[in-house]
Amino acid sequence: MKAVRPGDWLVIAAGLLATAATAAAQWGRGAPAMAQVRLDGRIVAELPLTGTHRIALDGALGARGQTVIEVEPGRARIAADPGPRQYCVQQGWLTRAGSVAVCAPSHISLQLVGPDGAHDTVAF
Amino acid sequence: MAPSAATLQVEPSARDRRLARYAAAAIAASLVEAAIPSPLPGVKPGLANIVILIVLARHGWRDAAWVSVLRVVAGSLLAGQFLAPGFFLAGIGALTSLAVLGALQAVPWHWLGPIGRSVAAAFAHIGAQLLLARLWLVPHDGLFNLAPVFFGAALLFGILNGIVAARLMQEKT
CATH class of the missing domain: 1.20.5 (Single alpha-helices involved in coiled-coils or other helix-helix interfaces)
Known part of the structure; x- marks a missing residue:
């Protein structure tokens, strides 16, 4: 057989x-659609993850420099921040919906949002 | 000891001995497998299922069910896992795949061979384990994020075990 x-x-x-x-x-x-930038908890910019954008804004540490956010198709990152420990910069490119980079000293956060809102938080 | 009126002699039948032999082979396979490191709990080759498939093909579903249940109970005793979470996961997996194998007995063997039965049983096995783990051990839907990995492993090892079982059956009959 x-x-x-x-x-x-x-x-x-x-x-x-x-x-x-x-x-x-x-x-x-997990594909994100939008990058939300918050300053002091308020959304100050919403960038679609389709094109290339680069924005610079003054956070709470404005006197020491600007926070630079870069968006490329499908991903976003905080390229520069005046914060002392650079955690949010070292996080690198965010690619998944729900992932967040927080520059606490600057009171600035960058979050990727999916088409359906995705998650409130991501725990690792 | 000489048999006396007070001694009850239970003579094992040929079937008992056969079942014990197969169960011993299945237990040995699962103990060997326990020594193989796995990157993820739940991803296992399921070598004992080769024995179950052979028993199923040669002696029918009832004998296969006996060997499978003996394998889970005695294997867990030997591994020190009796009544541990892994025992219940192994148990629900074994019972569910036995149910699927039983239902598939209605399909003739010349149409559905050991490979198809092995894959179907592997999916039933991991599916039931995932559900039990979700309900009991990891009450969070995040567990299902791993489902594609488990299903992929079920497919791969199901095919491999089916091929091995088919080859062994060809050699010995």
């Missing part, structure tokens, strides 16, 4: 389909 029989192909195909469908459902919706 043949080792691989017609029903086997059917089951394997169903398994592939189930794996692909769960992968798409679980991992596919």
Whole structure:
């Protein structure tokens, strides 16, 4: 008897389909649509993640320099900040909906938002 | 000791001995597998299922169910996992895949071979384990983020175990 029989192909195909469908459902919706920039909790800029943008704004440490936010298709980052520890800059490019970079000394945050609002927080 | 009137002699039947032999092979397979490091709890080759598939093909579903249940209970005793969370996960996985294998017995073997049955059982196994883990151990939907990894592993190891079982059956019959 043949080792691989017609029903086997059917089951394997169903398994592939189930794996692909769960992968798409679980991992596919992380694509962010918008970058929100907040200063003192208020949204000061909303940048679509389709083009390239670069904005500079004065945060709470304005006297020491500006905070620079860069947006490229599908990702955004804080390119520069006058804060002493540079946590938000070192976080690098944000690519997933819901991820946040916070420059606490400057009172500035950058958050990526998905098409359906995504999550309130992301915990690691 | 000489048998007396007060001694109850239970003579194991040929089927009992056969089941014990298969169960021993399945337990050995799961103990060997316990020694293989896994990157993620839940991703395992499921080598014991090769034995279950062979029993299913040669002796039918009832014998396969016996071997599978004996494998889970005795295997967990030997691994020190009896009544630990892993025991219940193994149990629900084994029972669910047995149910699926039982339902698939209605499909003739010349149409659906060991590979298809192995893949179906692997998906039933991990699916039930995921649900139990979600309800009981990790009550958060974040667990399902790993579902594609588990399903991919079920597909891969299901196919591999099915191929091994098919080859072993060809050799010995």
